Amino acid sequence: MDNTNTNRRKRMKQKSLAIFVLAMTILLTANPALAGSIVIKGSTTVLPIALKVAEAYMKQNPGIKISISGGGSGNGIKALIDGSTDIADSSRFIKEKEVKLAIDKGSYPVPFAVAYDCIVPIVHPSNSMINISLAQLKDIYTGKIKNWKNIGGPDRPVVVISRDTSSGTYEVWHKKVMKKTRVFPGALLQASNGAVTQAVSKNKNAVGYIGLGYMNKEVKPLMVNDIKGSAETTLNGMYPVSRPLFMFTPGWPEGDTMDFINFLLHPQKGQKYIRDIGFVPLY
Amino acid sequence: MEYITGINRQIKERMIRIFFFFVALTSTTILVFIMYFLLTEGLPIFNEISVKEFFFGHYWYPTDDPPDFGIFPLIIASIAVTVVSAVISIPLGVFTALYLAEVASAGLRRWIKPVVELLAALPSVVIGFFGMVIVAPFLQEALNIATGLNLFNASLMLAFMSIPTICSISEDAIYSVPAELKEASLALGATHCETIFRVIVPASISGICTAVILGMSRAIGETMVVLMVAGGAAMVPGSIFDPVRPMPASIAAEMAEAPFRGEHYHALFATGIVLFVFTLIFNLFADYIANRYRQVGASTL
Numbered sequence: 001m002d003n004t005n006t007n008r009r010k011r012m013k014q015k016s017l018a019i020f021v022l023a024m025t026i027l028l029t030a031n032p033a034l035a036g037s038i039v040i041k042g043s044t045t046v047l048p049i050a051l052k053v054a055e056a057y058m059k060q061n062p063g064i065k066i067s068i069s070g071g072g073s074g075n076g077i078k079a080l081i082d083g084s085t086d087i088a089d090s091s092r093f094i095k096e097k098e099v100k101l102a103i104d105k106g107s108y109p110v111p112f113a114v115a116y117d118c119i120v121p122i123v124h125p126s127n128s129m130i131n132i133s134l135a136q137l138k139d140i141y142t143g144k145i146k147n148w149k150n151i152g153g154p155d156r157p158v159v160v161i162s163r164d165t166s167s168g169t170y171e172v173w174h175k176k177v178m179k180k181t182r183v184f185p186g187a188l189l190q191a192s193n194g195a196v197t198q199a200v201s202k203n204k205n206a207v208g209y210i211g212l213g214y215m216n217k218e219v220k221p222l223m224v225n226d227i228k229g230s231a232e233t234t235l236n237g238m239y240p241v242s243r244p245l246f247m248f249t250p251g252w253p254e255g256d257t258m259d260f261i262n263f264l265l266h267p268q269k270g271q272k273y274i275r276d277i278g279f280v281p282l283y
Numbered sequence: 284m285e286y287i288t289g290i291n292r293q294i295k296e297r298m299i300r301i302f303f304f305f306v307a308l309t310s311t312t313i314l315v316f317i318m319y320f321l322l323t324e325g326l327p328i329f330n331e332i333s334v335k336e337f338f339f340g341h342y343w344y345p346t347d348d349p350p351d352f353g354i355f356p357l358i359i360a361s362i363a364v365t366v367v368s369a370v371i372s373i374p375l376g377v378f379t380a381l382y383l384a385e386v387a388s389a390g391l392r393r394w395i396k397p398v399v400e401l402l403a404a405l406p407s408v409v410i411g412f413f414g415m416v417i418v419a420p421f422l423q424e425a426l427n428i429a430t431g432l433n434l435f436n437a438s439l440m441l442a443f444m445s446i447p448t449i450c451s452i453s454e455d456a457i458y459s460v461p462a463e464l465k466e467a468s469l470a471l472g473a474t475h476c477e478t479i480f481r482v483i484v485p486a487s488i489s490g491i492c493t494a495v496i497l498g499m500s501r502a503i504g505e506t507m508v509v510l511m512v513a514g515g516a517a518m519v520p521g522s523i524f525d526p527v528r529p530m531p532a533s534i535a536a537e538m539a540e541a542p543f544r545g546e547h548y549h550a551l552f553a554t555g556i557v558l559f560v561f562t563l564i565f566n567l568f569a570d571y572i573a574n575r576y577r578q579v580g581a582s583t584l
Contacts, residue, residue: 070539071543072539072541074542074545075542075543078543157429159429159430164537165344165345165346165537166345166536166537166541166547171346174346180347180348182347185341185343185356185517185518186516186518186526187516188430188514188516188526189516189517189532190515191510191515191535191536195415195511198415198416199415199419199432202415202416202419202420202423202431203419203423203430203432205430
C-alpha cells in the first residue's frame with residue numbers, strides 16, 4: 001500500500017515535471033516570425049555583418065525589430081532546423097546531414113552568399129619576406145620550419161601565432177593552408193584578429209594570420225603563392241586562402257526576411273557596409 | 284497592552300529570522316545549482332574518452348577529426364604560472380605587509396595601504412593589456428627571447444594581482460598580533476628585527492599562510508591575464524620563457540564557439556571542474572591552516 005502510494009506520488013511528480021518542461025519549451029521556442037521581427041543566429045564570423053547591416057536596415061525600416069545572436073555556425077544551422085530562427089549565419093556551407101534533418105522537419109534550407117572572407121598571413125614590418133608558398137606556410141605551422149632563413153628570410157627564429165581552434169578564421173586556415181593537418185602545439189594562441197595583429201606588430205619573429213579587413217600599417221601582409229590577398233583576387237578565386245560566408249533561410253524567404261536579404265545583397269545598400277567591417281563584398 | 288507588543292515583537296523576530304534564513308539559503312542554493320550544472324555538463328566527456336586520456340593526454344586538439352582532449356599541458360601550465368607567480372608575490376606581499384604593520388609610521392601606513400589595495404581594483408583586462416603591450420616587447424628585447432608572451436610574463440602579471448590580496452590579509456594578521464607579545468620580546472632585549480622574525484611572524488603565521496593561499500587561488504583561477512599574456516601554446520613548457528596555455532585561458536578562448544553539448548563543450552566544462560577542484564583544495568587548505576596554527580591568547584599581568 002505504502003509502496004503504491006509513493007509510486008503514485010512519484011508518477012505525479014514526473015507528470016508535473018513533464019508539464020513544466022513542456023511549458024518552458026513552448027515559451028522558449030515561441031514562433032520567432034512575429035510580424036515585424038527577424039531572428040538571426042549563428043556564426044560569430046558573420047555576426048558583425050549581420051549587426052552592421054541590421055542596424056542600417058532598422059534605421060530605414062523602424063517598424064522591424066531584428067534580434068541577432070552568435071553561437072557558431074553549427075548552432076545557427078541547428079536553430080534553422082529547429083525553426084527557432086529566420087536566418088542562420090554560417091561561415092561554411094551546410095552539411096548534407098544537416099540538409100536531411102531540415103527536410104525531415106519540413107523546410108528546405110536556402111543558401112545566400114553574403115560576403116567573402118580572405119585570410120592573409122602577416123609578419124612584422126621589419127621582416128624582409130614578401131612572398132610565401134602554401135607549402136612553406138604549412139611547414140611553419142606544423143613546426144618544421146623554425147628559422148626565417150630557411151625560407152629566404154632573416155636569421156631569426158619563427159614565432160608561430162595561431163587562433164583558438166574554435167574560430168572561423170582558424171577553420172579557413174586549417175582547411176586551406178594546413179589541409180586538415182594539425183598546427184603544432186608550440187604555436188601561440190590569440191583569441192581575436194585584433195590580438196593577433198597586436199602580437200605580430202610587437203614581435204619581429206612572429207607570423208600570424210588575420211582577416212583582410214583587419215589589416216593595418218603595423219603589420220606586413222605576405223603574398224601567398226605570388227598572389228596578393230585582396231578583394232579582387234578573392235572574388236576571381238585566384239587567392240587560395242578565402243571562402244564565402246553564408247546566410248541560410250528555411251525555405252525561400254518571404255516578407256520581412258526577404259526584404260532584409262534583398263537589402264543585404266544590394267550593392268548600394270547592405271554590401272557597402274561589408275568592406276568597413278573587414279570582409280570582401282560580393283561586387 | 285504589554286502582552287500584545289510582546290507578541291508583536293516575537294512575530295517580528297520570527298520574520299527577521301525567516302528572512303535571513305532565506306537570504307542565506309538563496310546564495311547556497313545558487314552555489315549548489317552551479318556545481319550541479321558544472322558536473323552534469325562536464326562529466327559526459329568521460330563517455331567519449333577515458334579519465335586517463337583526459338588527464339594525461341599530451342595533445343589538445345578539440346576541433347580535429349578525430350579530436351584529442353588531453354589537458355595535461357593545460358594542468359601543468361596552470362600549476363607552473365601559479366607557482367612562479369607565488370615565488371614573486373609571496374616575498375613582495377608578505378614583506379610589504381610586515382613593513383606596513385611593524386615598521387612604517389602610522390601616517391605612511393595610512394597612505395601606502397590604500398595604494399596597495401588599489402592594485403586589486405585594477406581590472407584584470409588592464410593588467411593583461413599592460414603585459415601584452417608593454418612588458419612582452421620589453422622582455423623580448425631585454426632577454427633576447429623568441430616571444431615575450433610566455434610563462435614568466437603571465438606569472439609576473441598574476442603576481443601583481445595576488446600581491447594586494449596577500450599583503451592586505453597578512454597585514455591584518457600581523458597587525459592583530461597582541462601587543463604584549465611584542466612588548467615582552469623587546470623587554471627581554473631582542474632587537475626590533477629579531478622581534479619581527481622570531482615573535483611576530485610565528486604568531487601570525489596562520490594568517491600569513493591563509494593570505495598566501497588565497498592569493499594563489501586568485502592566480503590559478505585568473506582568466507583574462509593568462510588569456511592575453513601567457514602565449515597560449517598547449518604544450519608542456521621547457522623553460523619559464525616558453526609560451527603556455529593555462530586552463531582558464533583555454534576555456535575562455537574556446538567556449539564561445541564550442542558546439543552546444545558537443546564533446547568539445549563537455550571537455551571544456553570538465554576542465555572547469557578540474558579548475559574548481561584546484562581552487563577548492565586551495566581554500567580548504569587555507570581554512571585548515573587558519574584553524575590549525577592559530578595563535579591562541581597571550582598571557583599578561
